[in-house]
Amino acid sequence: MNVPEGLRYSSDHEWVQVDGDSARIGITDYAQDALGDVVYIDLPSTGTSVDAGSTFGEVESTKSVSDLFAPVSGEVVAVNDELADAPERLNTDPYGDGWICTIKMSDAMQLDGLLDAAGYTALIDG
Amino acid sequence: MVPFGGWDMPLNYRDGTIAEHQACRSGAVVFDVSHLGTVRVTGDGAFAALQWAFTNDLNRIAPGKAQYTHLLDADDASVLDDIIVWWVDEDRFDVMPNASNTDRVVNALSEGPLVPEITDVTTNRAVLAIQGPDARERLAAVSAEAAAVGRFAVARVEIDGIPVVVAGTGYTGEDGVEIAVPAGAAPALWQRVLAAGITPAGLGARDTLRLEAGLPLHGHELGPGISPLQAGLGWVVRFDKGEFRGSAALAEERDRGPHRLLRGLLVEGRRPPREGQRVLLDGTEIGVVSSGNFSPVRGQGVALAFLDPAIADGAAVVIDVRGTEVAATVTKPPFHR
Numbered sequence: 527m528n529v530p531e532g533l534r535y536s537s538d539h540e541w542v543q544v545d546g547d548s549a550r551i552g553i554t555d556y557a558q559d560a561l562g563d564v565v566y567i568d569l570p571s572t573g574t575s576v577d578a579g580s581t582f583g584e585v586e587s588t589k590s591v592s593d594l595f596a597p598v599s600g601e602v603v604a605v606n607d608e609l610a611d612a613p614e615r616l617n618t619d620p621y622g623d624g625w626i627c628t629i630k631m632s633d634a635m636q637l638d639g640l641l642d643a644a645g646y647t648a649l650i651d652g
Numbered sequence: 653m654v655p656f657g658g659w660d661m662p663l664n665y666r667d668g669t670i671a672e673h674q675a676c677r678s679g680a681v682v683f684d685v686s687h688l689g690t691v692r693v694t695g696d697g698a699f700a701a702l703q704w705a706f707t708n709d710l711n712r713i714a715p716g717k718a719q720y721t722h723l724l725d726a727d728d729a730s731v732l733d734d735i736i737v738w739w740v741d742e743d744r745f746d747v748m749p750n751a752s753n754t755d756r757v758v759n760a761l762s763e764g765p766l767v768p769e770i771t772d773v774t775t776n777r778a779v780l781a782i783q784g785p786d787a788r789e790r791l792a793a794v795s796a797e798a799a800a801v802g803r804f805a806v807a808r809v810e811i812d813g814i815p816v817v818v819a820g821t822g823y824t825g826e827d828g829v830e831i832a833v834p835a836g837a838a839p840a841l842w843q844r845v846l847a848a849g850i851t852p853a854g855l856g857a858r859d860t861l862r863l864e865a866g867l868p869l870h871g872h873e874l875g876p877g878i879s880p881l882q883a884g885l886g887w888v889v890r891f892d893k894g895e896f897r898g899s900a901a902l903a904e905e906r907d908r909g910p911h912r913l914l915r916g917l918l919v920e921g922r923r924p925p926r927e928g929q930r931v932l933l934d935g936t937e938i939g940v941v942s943s944g945n946f947s948p949v950r951g952q953g954v955a956l957a958f959l960d961p962a963i964a965d966g967a968a969v970v971i972d973v974r975g976t977e978v979a980a981t982v983t984k985p986p987f988h989r
């Protein structure tokens with residue numbers, strides 16, 4: 527499984543790319559592989575406030591539906607709308623074109639509760 | 653791999669469910685469907701036992717043909733299993749129930765006055781289902797004889813000196829054949845089929861293909877409390893052949909009219925409906941989804957649902973998808989053409 531260095535990871539199998547107080551979010555390679563072919567995503571709306579650990583969307587594959595959990599708290603400031611018609615990008619490029627949204631973080635200290643690449647690799651190998 | 657009816661089965665191979673699905677609609681795929689049971693029924697009582705146990709009428713076919721049929725609950729006419737019968741020889745029937753229903757079928761076949769010889773040969777053989785518009789053309793490179801077995805025909809064939817039984821049956825809405833091969837010879841045949849350019853496909857694609865084709869799955873569209881008439885499969889039932897298991901209860905339902913009917917739902921947009929979700933018309937619940945998913949061919953969500961029989965084709969309904977109302981249209985399956 528691909529676990530890029532330089533990202534933070536949640537135990538719910540999401541990645542966070544930090545740039546100042548903004549956090550771009552997606553699902554990991556491990557998550558997309560476990561989901562199987564993604565056919566639908568329920569995206570959050572720009573301007574929505576999210577709390578770390580709460581549900582902010584849903585991903586449906588041919589075999590199951592899974593909640594998306596916000597890895598950090600803040601306001602959704604950008605959404606990858608192209609996923610609505612091309613949710614398969616979550617499978618083909620989970621760390622790139624398959625990004626889901628950007629959250630303007632209200633508490634950057636929450637990042638300390640996330641894993642680094644080594645910690646996440648240990649989690650999924652465990 | 654996932655557990656399924658006591659078997660470990662692949663959900664998908666390397667390319668994933670949707671690629672496998674599309675390969676079946678546009679090319680050719682092979683499924684390992686060894687999990688289907690094979691109950692061999694032979695001897696003098698065989699024909700009569702099948703005529704009593706199942707709903708369809710074997711007088712409509714002949715040796716060398718296959719027939720889709722149902723096993724009903726004797727008391728309430730629920731579909732205990734849906735079955736393909738391969739009439740291999742005059743006095744030999746290979747009865748193929750679903751993974752976990754073999755015992756029910758054996759018991760029903762033993763109820764009549766003349767009990768035939770019944771042998772569960774499931775573990776002796778493997779079954780490969782080769783399906784898709786190019787299935788016959790590509791399979792011909794392995795065995796021209798097997799590839800030529802017609803729709804709902806059954807034939808004994810030798811492939812590389814190995815005796816197999818081939819039937820022109822399947823569960824995808826596409827043309828193709830199913831091959832029952834001695835278990836020990838199955839891996840070599842599987843490899844030869846792959847080498848002929850046929851894509852391996854798993855349970856995930858098998859389910860999306862049968863759903864798109866509007867074919868029922870036992871446990872969803874058939875099962876306890878569901879009769880063939882409710883599932884829109886009245887053609888599987890031949891009241892004119894005389895009494896059969898469950899016929900009295902089913903005739904009662906026929907006369908008063910089923911209280912619900914299996915219909916198709918075409919979703920506006922990609923969101924897959926799921927089993928158990930409520931279907932509403934003008935705010936009133938009119939039925940429940942029995943199976944739902946994304947249709948790769950249509951690029952839309954599709955579902956099968958049991959609805960109030962008064963609902964017309966074309967009715968605009970909503971599906972309650974975990975609290976979100978998703979718009980859909982009532983339609984007649986199949987969805988893929």
